[in-house]
Amino acid sequence: MLKNYFKIAWRNLLRNKLRTGIHILGLSIGIAICFLIFNVVTHSYSFDNFHPEGDRIYRINTVTDFGDGGIYPNSGTPGPLGEVIQDEIVGIESKGRLYTMYETLVALPNTDKVFGRSNEVTFADPGFFKIFPRKWLAGNPESALLQPASVVISEKSMHKYFPGSEASDVLGQELMFVDSDSIYAKVTGVVAGYEKNTDFVFQNFISFSTIATEEQKIWNGLHSWGSVNSSSQLFIKLSPGVSAESIDEAFKPLIAKNLESEDDGDYQTSFFTEPLAEMHFGQTYTNQGVSKAFLKGLVFIGLIILVLATLNFVNLETAQAISRSKEVGIRKTIGGTRMQLISQFLAETFLIILISSFIALGLVEGLKILFKSYLPQHFQIAYFSFFNALFYSAFPLLLTLITGIYPALILSNYDPQRALKGEMMRNGKFSLGGFLRKNLTVIQLSSSIAFIILVLVLNYQLKYVSSQPLGFEKEAVMYASIPFMSDPDKMLQLQDRYNQEAMVRSASLSGNLVSSASLWTSDVKIPVDTTEKEMYVQVMNVDSAFVRVNGIPLLAGTDGIDKSDEILVNETFVKEAGYENLEAAIGANLRYNEEQRTIIGVTGDFHSRTLREEIRPLLFTYDPEYFQTVSIKLNSDQNLAVAKERLEEVYLSVYPYETVSFNFLDEQIERFYQEDVKIKNVLGFACGLAILISCMGLFGLSSFTIAQRTKEISIRKVLGATLHQILFLISKEYMVLVGISFLMAIYPAYFFLSDWLNGFHTRVEMPYFIFLGAGIGVLLICLLIVGIHSFVASQSNPAKVLKSE
Incomplete structure (x- = not known):
C-alpha cells in the first residue's frame, strides 16, 4: 500500500511539472536556510558547554553607572574583589582568576629563538584549573601555579617552543614573556588542549602570584576597588544549591563596605554573575562572540522564508483542489476511505519535501561560500552529527504534517457525487479555501514589502552616515601598532x-x-x-x-x-x-x-x-x-x-x-558599521528570497485561478469588453490584496527601523517615501505577473473556449 502511495505521488508530480517545480524550489530554499541557521545556532551554543558542572560556573561582571555620562558594563572586575570574594561571600565553592595579556612577546632566554607576539598568554591562579580542569600531561595541578614566575603551557605551545620534546622533559625549562616588563618563568606543567569549541584560547598560564609587588599591582590596575580593567577576569563555581541571585544580592553589602570609601558619589559600581553558557554572547577573549539578538534575527528570518515557502504550497494545493475533485470522487466511489486519501496526499507532500531536502544540502554549501565572511570563524557543518541527523529525519516529517495536512483534509472531504459533477460548493456558500488563499497571499506580500522597506531604509541611513564630514582627513592615512x-x-x-x-x-x-x-x-x-x-x-x-x-x-x-x-x-x-x-x-x-x-x-x-x-x-x-x-x-x-x-x-x-601590517584609516572607520552592513546584506538576501518565493507563488496561483476564469473572460469579450476592462477586472482583486499587505507591513517595519535609527546620534528622519515606494514596487511586480497571465487568457478565441457550452 505504501509503495502504491509513492508511485501514484511520483506520477502526479511528473504530470504537474510547473506546480512541482515551484514547490520544490521554494521548499528547498526554505529548508536550506533553516538548516544553515540551525547549525549556526547550535555552533554558537556549543562553546564551553563541556566543562564539568558548568551550570554552577559564573563569570563576575562589573557595571559602572556615570548617570548622564552613561552606563558601562565590563567583563572585568577590580583586583581586590578576586582576593576577598570567597571569604566575604558564602556559597562559593571555588574561585579562579585570570589577567589576560595583550601582544606578549614570547622567547627562549639566552637564545635567538623569538616566537613573536601572542594574545594567548594570561596570568592564572591555581583555582582556575579547579573550575576548568584539564588533562595534565606533566606537572602537579595542585602546586604548578603556586610559586611566582611559574608557567603552565599547553601541548600546542610545547610543540612550538620545544619541538620533539616529551611533556616530562620540558618541566624546569625557562621561557621569557615580554610585556611591560620581562618575565622569566619556569615551566611547571603541561596540559592538553580543548578539543571542543571554547572561548578560552590561552596556551600559556603564568602564575598569578608573579604579580607580587604593589608597583606591579598598580601598573596592572589590580590595586584599587575603583579600578576596573577588562583584563582582570574573575570566575566562581557555586556550591550545590546556591543560586546566582543570592550571590548578586551578597555583592551589595560588599560594595557598600569597600567602594563607598573610594567613590566620590559621581558614579556607582555594581557586580553581577554571568552564567558560563552566556559568555560566548558577551565579551570574549578573541572578539569572536556573537550577539544573541543577531542569532534571534537569523532564526526569525529563516522561519519567515520557510513559512513563505509553506504558504506557497498550501495556497497552490488548495487552489488546484478543483482539478483533483473527480479523482477524489472516483476513489471514494470505488471504496477509498478518507484516511487512505489523506495518506495518499501526505505521501505526495512528503515526496516533494524529501526531494527538496536533498536539493537543500547542495544549496547549503553554496550559502556557506556566499556568506563565508558572515559565519563564525572555523565554522563547519558535521552532516552526520546527532543533531543534524535528527534535523534531517524529523524535520521533513514535521514539515509534511504542517504543510500537507490542510490540503489533504480539504481534498479528502469532497462529496463524491458533487465532485464527479465538478461542483465544489453550493451557490452562495462561504468558501474557506478562497478566504484562506487570499489571506495567505496577503501574508506573503506583506512579508516581501516589509523586507524591502527594511533593506532600503538601512541602506539609506548607512549611505547618509558615510557621506557625513567627520572633522578630520581619513584619506591616505596608514597606521600600525607599536610594541x-x-x-x-x-x-x-x-x-x-x-x-x-x-x-x-x-x-x-x-x-x-x-x-x-x-x-x-x-x-x-x-x-x-x-x-x-x-x-x-x-x-x-x-x-x-x-x-x-x-x-x-x-x-x-x-x-x-x-x-x-x-x-x-x-x-x-x-x-x-x-x-x-x-x-x-x-x-x-x-x-x-x-x-x-x-x-x-x-x-x-x-x-x-x-x-x-x-x-x-x-x-x-x-x-x-x-x-x-x-x-x-x-x-x-x-x-x-x-x-x-x-x-x-x-x-x-x-x-x-616584531611582525607588522599597516592598514588604512578609512577602512578602519568603515568597520564601525560592519555589523550594520551585515544586517543589511542578510536582510537583502532574505528580501530577495521572499520576493522570489512570493512571485513564484503568485505566478502559480494566478496562472491557475485565471485559467479557471477563461470562459468568463471569453463571455465578456463576446459581450464587447475591451482588453483594458478585462485586465482591470482581474487585476483589481490583486490590487486590493497588495493594499492590505502594505498596511500590514508598515507597522513591523516602522517598529524595527525606529529602534535601529534611534541608535544613531547622526541619523536621517524616517523616510516615509521609501515605505510608499516599496508598496508601489510590489504592486507593479504583482500587476506584471497577473497582467501577463490575464493578457494570455484574453487573447484566446472565444469560439474555441465556449464551444462546449
Missing part, C-alpha cells in the same frame, strides 16, 4: 625614519587612532570663582604632529603639545566648560589626574568614535611612554601598495623581532 611600553627613544627613531621618507608627508605617535572603537574617559576639574566645576571628558594621548597628520582643524592656540603639563581641547570642551570664547580658553588652567594642566590649543570638533554617538568634550594629553600607534600621512598620488611595503620595511628595521 606596548616600547622604548621612547626607539619610537622617536621610528618617527624620524618615516619623516625622512619622500612618500611621507608627516608621521605621528599616539595612544590610539584619531577615530576608533576604544574609549578612554576621565574627569577634569575647572576653576569657577571659588569652586571647581567637574566634567567627564574623553582623553586621547597624542604628540605634537597628531593634529597635523589627521587634518584636524586648529581653531586657536598651537597644536605643538610636547610637555606633560600641556593639553589641547576640542570646541565642545570649551563650550561645556563655560569659557567665553576660544581665545579665553588658551592659557587657562585646570586639574586633570589631580595635577595642574594648561590649555595651549583648541581644535575643531571631530567624530572620534562612530556616528551613533554624539561628540564628547575631548582632552588631548602628552604621555609618550604609553604611545601605542604610529600614523602616517602619505603624499598625494602615491602607489599605496608600494608605500605599504616600504613602511613595513622601515618598521622592521627599527623593530626586527
Whole structure:
C-alpha cells in the first residue's frame, strides 16, 4: 500500500511539472536556510558547554553607572574583589582568576629563538584549573601555579617552543614573556588542549602570584576597588544549591563596605554573575562572540522564508483542489476511505519535501561560500552529527504534517457525487479555501514589502552616515601598532625614519587612532570663582604632529603639545566648560589626574568614535611612554601598495623581532558599521528570497485561478469588453490584496527601523517615501505577473473556449 502511495505521488508530480517545480524550489530554499541557521545556532551554543558542572560556573561582571555620562558594563572586575570574594561571600565553592595579556612577546632566554607576539598568554591562579580542569600531561595541578614566575603551557605551545620534546622533559625549562616588563618563568606543567569549541584560547598560564609587588599591582590596575580593567577576569563555581541571585544580592553589602570609601558619589559600581553558557554572547577573549539578538534575527528570518515557502504550497494545493475533485470522487466511489486519501496526499507532500531536502544540502554549501565572511570563524557543518541527523529525519516529517495536512483534509472531504459533477460548493456558500488563499497571499506580500522597506531604509541611513564630514582627513592615512611600553627613544627613531621618507608627508605617535572603537574617559576639574566645576571628558594621548597628520582643524592656540603639563581641547570642551570664547580658553588652567594642566590649543570638533554617538568634550594629553600607534600621512598620488611595503620595511628595521601590517584609516572607520552592513546584506538576501518565493507563488496561483476564469473572460469579450476592462477586472482583486499587505507591513517595519535609527546620534528622519515606494514596487511586480497571465487568457478565441457550452 505504501509503495502504491509513492508511485501514484511520483506520477502526479511528473504530470504537474510547473506546480512541482515551484514547490520544490521554494521548499528547498526554505529548508536550506533553516538548516544553515540551525547549525549556526547550535555552533554558537556549543562553546564551553563541556566543562564539568558548568551550570554552577559564573563569570563576575562589573557595571559602572556615570548617570548622564552613561552606563558601562565590563567583563572585568577590580583586583581586590578576586582576593576577598570567597571569604566575604558564602556559597562559593571555588574561585579562579585570570589577567589576560595583550601582544606578549614570547622567547627562549639566552637564545635567538623569538616566537613573536601572542594574545594567548594570561596570568592564572591555581583555582582556575579547579573550575576548568584539564588533562595534565606533566606537572602537579595542585602546586604548578603556586610559586611566582611559574608557567603552565599547553601541548600546542610545547610543540612550538620545544619541538620533539616529551611533556616530562620540558618541566624546569625557562621561557621569557615580554610585556611591560620581562618575565622569566619556569615551566611547571603541561596540559592538553580543548578539543571542543571554547572561548578560552590561552596556551600559556603564568602564575598569578608573579604579580607580587604593589608597583606591579598598580601598573596592572589590580590595586584599587575603583579600578576596573577588562583584563582582570574573575570566575566562581557555586556550591550545590546556591543560586546566582543570592550571590548578586551578597555583592551589595560588599560594595557598600569597600567602594563607598573610594567613590566620590559621581558614579556607582555594581557586580553581577554571568552564567558560563552566556559568555560566548558577551565579551570574549578573541572578539569572536556573537550577539544573541543577531542569532534571534537569523532564526526569525529563516522561519519567515520557510513559512513563505509553506504558504506557497498550501495556497497552490488548495487552489488546484478543483482539478483533483473527480479523482477524489472516483476513489471514494470505488471504496477509498478518507484516511487512505489523506495518506495518499501526505505521501505526495512528503515526496516533494524529501526531494527538496536533498536539493537543500547542495544549496547549503553554496550559502556557506556566499556568506563565508558572515559565519563564525572555523565554522563547519558535521552532516552526520546527532543533531543534524535528527534535523534531517524529523524535520521533513514535521514539515509534511504542517504543510500537507490542510490540503489533504480539504481534498479528502469532497462529496463524491458533487465532485464527479465538478461542483465544489453550493451557490452562495462561504468558501474557506478562497478566504484562506487570499489571506495567505496577503501574508506573503506583506512579508516581501516589509523586507524591502527594511533593506532600503538601512541602506539609506548607512549611505547618509558615510557621506557625513567627520572633522578630520581619513584619506591616505596608514597606521600600525607599536610594541606596548616600547622604548621612547626607539619610537622617536621610528618617527624620524618615516619623516625622512619622500612618500611621507608627516608621521605621528599616539595612544590610539584619531577615530576608533576604544574609549578612554576621565574627569577634569575647572576653576569657577571659588569652586571647581567637574566634567567627564574623553582623553586621547597624542604628540605634537597628531593634529597635523589627521587634518584636524586648529581653531586657536598651537597644536605643538610636547610637555606633560600641556593639553589641547576640542570646541565642545570649551563650550561645556563655560569659557567665553576660544581665545579665553588658551592659557587657562585646570586639574586633570589631580595635577595642574594648561590649555595651549583648541581644535575643531571631530567624530572620534562612530556616528551613533554624539561628540564628547575631548582632552588631548602628552604621555609618550604609553604611545601605542604610529600614523602616517602619505603624499598625494602615491602607489599605496608600494608605500605599504616600504613602511613595513622601515618598521622592521627599527623593530626586527616584531611582525607588522599597516592598514588604512578609512577602512578602519568603515568597520564601525560592519555589523550594520551585515544586517543589511542578510536582510537583502532574505528580501530577495521572499520576493522570489512570493512571485513564484503568485505566478502559480494566478496562472491557475485565471485559467479557471477563461470562459468568463471569453463571455465578456463576446459581450464587447475591451482588453483594458478585462485586465482591470482581474487585476483589481490583486490590487486590493497588495493594499492590505502594505498596511500590514508598515507597522513591523516602522517598529524595527525606529529602534535601529534611534541608535544613531547622526541619523536621517524616517523616510516615509521609501515605505510608499516599496508598496508601489510590489504592486507593479504583482500587476506584471497577473497582467501577463490575464493578457494570455484574453487573447484566446472565444469560439474555441465556449464551444462546449
